[in-house]
Amino acid sequence: MIAPPAGLRVWLACGVTDMRKGMTGLAMLVQQGLAEDPFNGAVYAFRGRRAGLIKLLWHDGIGLCLLTKRLEHGQFPWPTTATTGCIALSTAQLAALLDGCEWRALGPRRRPELAG
Template sequence: MITLPSGVRVWLACGHTDMRKGMDGLAMLAQQVLEEDPFSGALFAFRGKRGGLIKILWFDGQGMCLFSKRLEKGHFLWPTTNTGRVSLTAAQVSMLLEGIDWRMPPRVRRPELAG
């Protein structure tokens, strides 16, 4: 499990991305399409057309890191918006990477009686 730094911003690029892109191509997308600084320390997540592959770009202060994950079954749940980007919390990103529906996770049933 990868833990995220506290207070880190996470941006999802809505729609699908050409997964042949590497660090430089994804950094250009973060800068030009998402209108964010790829060297800010934020995480930028991109999903392929079929939905089973995700790439995350992150600048750690010394260099650019590129993480990827492929689900063997199913696909990553991805938003569709007009803005082209969505911001997620660290908890939502953790659920996303596990293949869980991060938009509406099941809530634990609240007890009716104490004791």
């Protein structure tokens, strides 16, 4: 797997997205629906109603890129509380999401205060 660059910002678009949209339609959704710049180098993740398909959109400095991933079994975990807007993910959470794993459980580990 290609490792994401350091400092990569990842945004997950809450709610359901029409997966018939291509890179231009998703870029317009980022610009108009999320009020973000689709050409700022951040990764934007979208999921459809069936939940087995996600699309990632980002601009790599040269052009607009679109990654599509479909799970053979299961569904991609997605936030259910927020219906609009976007939430930030870490690159570790993005990796877990792309593996089809629960990304919300990943968080900073607490360091023990006492050794005994």
